[in-house]
Amino acid sequence: MKKAKILAIVGSLRKDSFNHQLAKLVEAEVGERADFEILDYQDVPFYNQDVEFPAPEAVSRVRELVKEADGIWFFSPEYNHYFSGVLKNLLDWLSRPVGKNEAPVLIGKPAAVSGITPGMSGTLVAQDHLVSLISYLNMKVMNFPRLSVPNAMDQLDSNGKLKLTNSYQFLKAQTDAFLDFIKNK
Ligand SMILES: Cc1cc2nc3c(=O)[nH]c(=O)nc-3n(C[C@H](O)[C@H](O)[C@H](O)COP(=O)(O)O)c2cc1C
Numbered sequence: 001m002k003k004a005k006i007l008a009i010v011g012s013l014r015k016d017s018f019n020h021q022l023a024k025l026v027e028a029e030v031g032e033r034a035d036f037e038i039l040d041y042q043d044v045p046f047y048n049q050d051v052e053f054p055a056p057e058a059v060s061r062v063r064e065l066v067k068e069a070d071g072i073w074f075f076s077p078e079y080n081h082y083f084s085g086v087l088k089n090l091l092d093w094l095s096r097p098v099g100k101n102e103a104p105v106l107i108g109k110p111a112a113v114s115g116i117t118p119g120m121s122g123t124l125v126a127q128d129h130l131v132s133l134i135s136y137l138n139m140k141v142m143n144f145p146r147l148s149v150p151n152a153m154d155q156l157d158s159n160g161k162l163k164l165t166n167s168y169q170f171l172k173a174q175t176d177a178f179l180d181f182i183k184n185k
Contacts, residue, residue, distance in 0.1 A: 004034040004182050007069035011076040011087035011115075013042055018116045018152045019075040021162035022171075026073065026114070029175045034182075039065060047092040059093050063105050066094060071110040071182040072139070078117050078126035087130075095137050104137070110185050111139040112178040114147035114171075116162070122148035142181045147174045 008023040020038070027036040043058040045051070055063070066072065076083045094106050111134050115123025127146060135141055149155070149167045157163040164171060 004070040004179070005068060006030065006034050006036045006071050006073055006178070006182070007065055008036065008038045008073045008075060009041075009087070009090070010038060011074065011084040013086055017077070018118070018162055019077050019114075022114060022116045022147075022149065022164070023073070023075045025162065025164055025168075025171060026075075026175055029172055030179070033179055034070075037065070041086075041090050044090055044093060047089055052096060053099070055093075055098070062090070063094065063098060066105045066109070069109065070185070071112065071178060072106075073112045073178065074114065074130060074134075076113065076115040076123055076126050076130050078115065078119070078121060078123040081121075081125040081129075083126045083130045083133075088133075091133060091137070106134070107138045109139050110178075110182050111141050112146075112174060112181070113141070114149075114174065116149035116152050118152045120150045122150035124148045140185065142178055145170065145174045145177055147171055 010020045010023050012019045023038050030036045041062050044062060045056055095104055097104055113127050113130055115127055117123050131141055147170050155163055155165050155167060
């Protein structure tokens, strides 16, 4: 049987992003059970209706990766109780039709949502906004379980890298659940 493909979209572009590190931990937990790729979308321009058709090369590349994926896993930081602007920009592009005869690529795609913050909210408020948007975009959202990790600083190893000590069981549970969710889509 063909392996499922998970595409991870991290809402933070920063090099040492906790959300990027969280995606890497999920990648390790997924292991051989599915292909797992973290989307690089730094080159996607600001959405502008004037340059929508033909789509900029970076947008076409990202759309292809989304099209090929069996599931999209969002790792979202929380900025002012919202998800980030770069993620909103990406989702605006992905929400648009590819061409006259081709629907937007997110429709019907299974989606999981996770997030981590050094603060106490665990990104839950941002996640709720994100779930509201991707539901509107007709993604097939796995509403439960969601992974929400507060107090990131308490879960680092001696080199300052994310280790996810007491939250690891929740990461594992969400990984198992999303692999099942994709299989039964
Ligand atoms: C503009 C801005 C707004 C922020 N607002 C929140 C917030 O509302 N809640 C929160 O828990 N952390 C907030 N933070 C702190 C982020 O959670 C922290 O910078 C986190 O490390 C960002 O995710 P990353 O590590 O994946 O880059 C904010 C940070 C920035 C830069």
